[in-house]
Amino acid sequence: MVAVAIADQEQVLHEPQSFISRYIWSQDHKVIAIQYAITAIAVGLVALVLSWLIRLQIGFPNAFDFIDPASYYQFVTMHGMIMVIYLLTALLLGGFGNYLIPLMIGARDMVFPYMNMLSYWVYLLAVLVLMASFFVPGGPTGAGWTLYPPQAILQGTPGATWGIILMLLSLVIFIVAFTMGGLNYVTTVLQARTRGMTLMRMPLSVWGLFVATILGLLAFPALLVSGVMMLLDQVIGTSFFMPAIVDMGEQSTYSGGSPILFQHLFWFFGHPEVYIVALPAFGIVSDILSTHARKNIFGYRMMIWAIVIIGGMSFIVWAHHMYVSGMNPYFGFFFATTTLIIAVPTAIKVYNWVLTLWQGNIRLTVPMLFAIGFIFTFVNGGLTGLFLGNVTVDLPLSDTYFVVAHFHMVMGVSPILVIFAAIYHWYPKITGRMLDDTMGKIHFWTTFLGTYAIYFPMHYLGFLGVPRRYFAFGVTGFIPESAQMLNATITIAALFVGVFQFLFLFNLVWSLFKGKQAGSNPWEATTLEWQTPQTPPAHGNWGPELPEVHRWAYDYSVPGAPRDFIPQTVPFSETPFQIDTEHES
Amino acid sequence: MSEMIHTGSALSMPDGMEGFVTDWSADKQAFNVPWGKAMMWIFLLSDTFIFTCFLTSYMSVRMSTTVPWPDTSEVFALTLFGNHIPLILIAIMTFILISSSGTMAMAVNFGYRRDRNKTALLMFATALFGASFVGLQAFEWTKLIMEEGVRPWGNPMGAAQFGACFFMITGFHGLHVTAGVIYLSIVAFKVKRGDYEEKGNYEIVEIAGLYWHFVDLVWVFIFAFFYLW
Numbered sequence: 001m002v003a004v005a006i007a008d009q010e011q012v013l014h015e016p017q018s019f020i021s022r023y024i025w026s027q028d029h030k031v032i033a034i035q036y037a038i039t040a041i042a043v044g045l046v047a048l049v050l051s052w053l054i055r056l057q058i059g060f061p062n063a064f065d066f067i068d069p070a071s072y073y074q075f076v077t078m079h080g081m082i083m084v085i086y087l088l089t090a091l092l093l094g095g096f097g098n099y100l101i102p103l104m105i106g107a108r109d110m111v112f113p114y115m116n117m118l119s120y121w122v123y124l125l126a127v128l129v130l131m132a133s134f135f136v137p138g139g140p141t142g143a144g145w146t147l148y149p150p151q152a153i154l155q156g157t158p159g160a161t162w163g164i165i166l167m168l169l170s171l172v173i174f175i176v177a178f179t180m181g182g183l184n185y186v187t188t189v190l191q192a193r194t195r196g197m198t199l200m201r202m203p204l205s206v207w208g209l210f211v212a213t214i215l216g217l218l219a220f221p222a223l224l225v226s227g228v229m230m231l232l233d234q235v236i237g238t239s240f241f242m243p244a245i246v247d248m249g250e251q252s253t254y255s256g257g258s259p260i261l262f263q264h265l266f267w268f269f270g271h272p273e274v275y276i277v278a279l280p281a282f283g284i285v286s287d288i289l290s291t292h293a294r295k296n297i298f299g300y301r302m303m304i305w306a307i308v309i310i311g312g313m314s315f316i317v318w319a320h321h322m323y324v325s326g327m328n329p330y331f332g333f334f335f336a337t338t339t340l341i342i343a344v345p346t347a348i349k350v351y352n353w354v355l356t357l358w359q360g361n362i363r364l365t366v367p368m369l370f371a372i373g374f375i376f377t378f379v380n381g382g383l384t385g386l387f388l389g390n391v392t393v394d395l396p397l398s399d400t401y402f403v404v405a406h407f408h409m410v411m412g413v414s415p416i417l418v419i420f421a422a423i424y425h426w427y428p429k430i431t432g433r434m435l436d437d438t439m440g441k442i443h444f445w446t447t448f449l450g451t452y453a454i455y456f457p458m459h460y461l462g463f464l465g466v467p468r469r470y471f472a473f474g475v476t477g478f479i480p481e482s483a484q485m486l487n488a489t490i491t492i493a494a495l496f497v498g499v500f501q502f503l504f505l506f507n508l509v510w511s512l513f514k515g516k517q518a519g520s521n522p523w524e525a526t527t528l529e530w531q532t533p534q535t536p537p538a539h540g541n542w543g544p545e546l547p548e549v550h551r552w553a554y555d556y557s558v559p560g561a562p563r564d565f566i567p568q569t570v571p572f573s574e575t576p577f578q579i580d581t582e583h584e585s
Numbered sequence: 586m587s588e589m590i591h592t593g594s595a596l597s598m599p600d601g602m603e604g605f606v607t608d609w610s611a612d613k614q615a616f617n618v619p620w621g622k623a624m625m626w627i628f629l630l631s632d633t634f635i636f637t638c639f640l641t642s643y644m645s646v647r648m649s650t651t652v653p654w655p656d657t658s659e660v661f662a663l664t665l666f667g668n669h670i671p672l673i674l675i676a677i678m679t680f681i682l683i684s685s686s687g688t689m690a691m692a693v694n695f696g697y698r699r700d701r702n703k704t705a706l707l708m709f710a711t712a713l714f715g716a717s718f719v720g721l722q723a724f725e726w727t728k729l730i731m732e733e734g735v736r737p738w739g740n741p742m743g744a745a746q747f748g749a750c751f752f753m754i755t756g757f758h759g760l761h762v763t764a765g766v767i768y769l770s771i772v773a774f775k776v777k778r779g780d781y782e783e784k785g786n787y788e789i790v791e792i793a794g795l796y797w798h799f800v801d802l803v804w805v806f807i808f809a810f811f812y813l814w
């Protein structure tokens with residue numbers, strides 16, 4: 001029984017002995033991270049298959065008997081919700097948050113490992129409840145991932161009884177899980193850093209994860225409350241969101257509720273949610289770009305302030321999702337203004353990424369390819385966001401494929417590219433082996449070009465006015481014949497991209513056994529997780545002594561230094577060189 | 586400059602806003618409090634958002650409904666000893682909860698002095714106040730349901746959302762109180778048993794106290810917005 005003290009508080013970590021306590025009921029943040037990641041990827045594969053089914057119907061209408069309108073809506077709904085919440089949020093915060101935060105700030109674990117473990121098991125329960133909805137009478141809900149009432153709980157909608165109940169329950173459970181994990185991440189960053197690791201020396205990955213978690217802790221309450229209220233409306237017949245309405249030819253028992261209230265609550269959560277996904281991606285990509293360009297991140301402090309400002313402002317832009325709800329034009333004016341202002345720190349970040357690459361000694365490794373790919377897709381999606389942020393431009397574009405293109409570029413493809421980059425980047429630390437390079441490059445090019453082939457044409461479809469979430473388009477005056485051909489092409493591209501994801505999964509498994517030995521620091525990176533005594537890091541991460549931090553995370557290519565990187569643990573007395581950060585930003 | 590970087594901890598302190606940031610972001614800990622306490626503060630911040638969402642939702646449905654809202658001072662009136670007194674039950678409940686905050690504060694105080702018995706006793710008293718609050722709430726619910734005919738989906742006095750909001754918000758708060766009663770009892774029991782003597786501090790008492798005061802504070806808002814409006 002090895003006992004090591006966490007940081008300087010007298011808490012004892014017990015090294016687990018049996019397989020079960022080591023890998024199943026584990027309290028080690030690294031194992032929990034992997035559990036989160038595997039679960040999230042597994043459920044993400046379900047969502048991937050659902051997306052094929054959606055695309056098959058749009059690309060080749062009525063060619064497949066098993067896709068009827070009801071199941072189509074169920075596929076669309078489950079695809080969206082799984083991707084946003086159960087894949088992206090869980091993988092970025094539960095997966096990367098858990099793995100990276102303690103390692104990058106020099107802690108032995110999260111501050112409350114037991115609660116951290118519970119967080120994973122509750123998350124798994126949420127996933128199981130959600131999956132159960134595929135098997136209940138009526139199937140999963142088909143209300144769209146935004147779950148707008150009244151239609152979400154009226155009889156005409158697929159899954160309006162058990163489907164929506166399980167969906168809402170699952171979300172509530174997810175929020176409990178997230179809260180347990182999130183409290184840990186925030187407290188760990190604030191209180192358990194190692195000596196010398198000031199907040200202003202933390203890698204940007206940690207900053208992104210940290211601020212995103214705070215956003216989650218403050219935004220998920222709105223989803224929780226709206227979920228509880230909708231459950232009450234559905235199960236015991238209250239009328240929070242339900243107006244007096246005729247349902248299947250009969251006057252329903254509801255009266256006097258406000259559907260718009262739900263939209264406000266949902267988007268008060270929903271907009272911060274997009275940044276809960278985006279901020280960790282921003283942070284991680286900054287570190288990857290800097291490492292593989294062998295250059296310090298441009299404007300480190302500016303990057304932090306941008307993350308903080310974006311996080312704060314994301315709470316006052318939510319109604320840009322509701323321009324078509326008939327709201328007061330002054331509100332529209334207010335929310336358009338805040339929406340356009342939030343684009344400023346976002347744009348600053350993009351400039352800083354590009355300037356980080358400028359004159360860097362770029363190594364086109366697989367993680368770097370994905371990171372650069374991210375810059376492209378993110379700029380693309382951010383620009384369409386500016387269109388949609390203006391009320392007058394949004395009105396005709398809302399609920400068309402333009403919106404689908406926007407959010408897939410900015411919140412679908414971009415974070416996924418970063419997740420891939422991050423997996424290629426940290427896999428060597430997690431497993432001790434490199435992922436295969438050739439497979440990685442094939443994976444990158446097919447994914448990057450393929451997703452462009454999928455989403456780029458959607459902007460055009462949106463301009464034509466093709467509405468989103470339609471099972472079939474019928475005959476209209478404004479959608480030309482050729483749109484169908486485009487849709488078929490998109491579907492083929494989607495299937496193609498989907499198939500190549502399995503190459504990636506194969507790579508993950510194959511490299512586990514056959515990959516090149518990585519050594520402790522294959523990318524020659526400066527941050528703490530690459531300086532652990534063992535690779536993969538052992539329980540407790542650091543051996544008997546915690547590391548001590550002497551510099552920021554970005555001393556790459558420092559003029560005069562013997563090597564082109566100086567780890568954060570190297571004291572100034574040993575290598576008296578550093579980037580002059582005071583004049584940097 | 587170089588010297589400063591190398592020692593890592595000996596940061597010189599700039600003034601004003603920058604000094605504040607430097608200070609706050611210094612070595613290791615942002616706040617000079619134990620982990621559990623920091624985490625409780627963050628949790629309570631998150632919980633504040635939950636209650637705020639509940640209360641704003643309530644206000645929004647109350648303002649948007651076209652049916653008149655029941656007169657709360659009448660609905661929550663009791664006839665005691667032949668006198669018809671509006672809001673009396675709520676007044677008593679509020680008084681009990683506020684008193685429990687007092688005993689809790691005293692418990693924390695004795696906790697600082699590591700007075701095992703008094704700390705435990707005061708915590709049990711707090712839990713008892715809490716339990717009687719929940720008991721009175723059960724009484725209030727029963728009366729509302731049985732005598733006034735208020736249901737979550739409707740009531741004879743006016744807007745259907747009245748019952749919906751009432752049961753949801755007071756129910757959610759009641760759950761918090763119940764959880765608090767259990768939490769306090771467990772901690773009090775452990776204090777009494779001497780579980781914290783080895784560690785030499787009763788910081789958990791303070792943490793439980795934070796939670797308890799928060800639950801009380803939330804009640805004040807519910808009282809003001811739901812009953813007095």
Ligand code: HEM
Binds near residue numbers: 410
């Ligand atoms: C550059 C700043 C951005 C602006 C100005 C912007 C603006 C908008 C607007 C106005 C809409 C509503 C369109 C409509 O429904 O008519 C929208 C939708 C959306 N945005 Fe953005 N956005 C920005 C960045 C982002 C980011 C960074 C993400 C995620 C990482 C994101 C994710 C989404 C999603 C998921 C939706 C669609 C939600 C739905 O209706 O299902 N956006 N955006």
Ligand SMILES: [Cu+2]
Binds near residue numbers: 270
């Ligand atoms: Cu938004």
